[in-house]
Amino acid sequence: NAGVTQTPKFQVLKTGQSMTLQCAQDMNHEYMSWYRQDPGMGLRLIHYSVGAGITDQGEVPNGYNVSRSTTEDFPLRLLSAAPSQTSVYFCASNNRGANTEAFFGQGTRLTVV
Amino acid sequence: KQEVTQIPAALSVPEGENLVLNCSFTDSAIYNLQWFRQDPGKGLTSLLLIQSSQREQTSGRLNASLDKSSGRSTLYIAASQPGDSATYLCAALPNTGGFKTIFGAGTRLFVKA
Numbered sequence: 001n002a003g004v005t006q007t008p009k010f011q012v013l014k015t016g017q018s019m020t021l022q023c024a025q026d027m028n029h030e031y032m033s034w035y036r037q038d039p040g041m042g043l044r045l046i047h048y049s050v051g052a053g054i055t056d057q058g059e060v061p062n063g064y065n066v067s068r069s070t071t072e073d074f075p076l077r078l079l080s081a082a083p084s085q086t087s088v089y090f091c092a093s094n095n096r097g098a099n100t101e102a103f104f105g106q107g108t109r110l111t112v113v
Numbered sequence: 114k115q116e117v118t119q120i121p122a123a124l125s126v127p128e129g130e131n132l133v134l135n136c137s138f139t140d141s142a143i144y145n146l147q148w149f150r151q152d153p154g155k156g157l158t159s160l161l162l163i164q165s166s167q168r169e170q171t172s173g174r175l176n177a178s179l180d181k182s183s184g185r186s187t188l189y190i191a192a193s194q195p196g197d198s199a200t201y202l203c204a205a206l207p208n209t210g211g212f213k214t215i216f217g218a219g220t221r222l223f224v225k226a
Contacts, residue, residue, distance in 0.1 A: 004156075031212060042117075042202060042216040043157075056211055090156055099145050099164050102214075104156035 002026050006091050006105035013081040013112045021076040021108050023091030029103070031094035032074040033058070034066065036087040037107075043090065049074055081112045115140045115207050119217035126193055127225050134188040134220045136203035141181040144208040148177050148188050151200045151219070160201075161188070165208065193224045 007022045025032065030051050035043040035058075045058030049068040063085060065077040074093075078085060091105045116139045126132050136146070145164045149157040161170045161177040163186065169178040176189040186203055202219040206212070 033212070033214070035216075040218055042218040043204075044216070045213055048212050050212055058213055092157075099162070101147065101159035101162050102157070103159070106156045
């Protein structure tokens, strides 16, 4: 049972570089979300999607882009990495409807130097 | 704007003790309240989800309650075990403004053998 798979697990970027964090789920879930987790701050929502072709901004969207061309995949793009984007990034999915539990990936630890 | 607060930030108890973790939220207009467990370096695992129309949910030694009028939820852990050591996070989904879950910063629990 793969669930939610995130790649890579670790990444070091130089300031100004761009990259894509991958997220894939095999549960046919409609809802997918990206969060960042920083020490002492809990998780903050970056972007989310309620279905293929539909995305919306969360609490901290600046510097990040998303797209949802398929139900399974929800990649997060860093356009021009900054040290402030050093964080642990989590992808999550929920089945149809908001009143369903969220399933999380194992996270991507990103360092921007 | 919804804010979610968890107190205490850290808690250390001897094995076998019953304990309560607290979560408070500022806006009672929520769709649901969810409790998660996070082990070091891992993703989040959903423990319990309480819909806005419910008062509590139970799973094994865990019981979560919801009081929307006072803006509080508690997670009760009975007969704590060293394996319960982890960070526990609560998250509220507002019922307006899209699928934007708001997380607390978590309570780090250590159960001593």
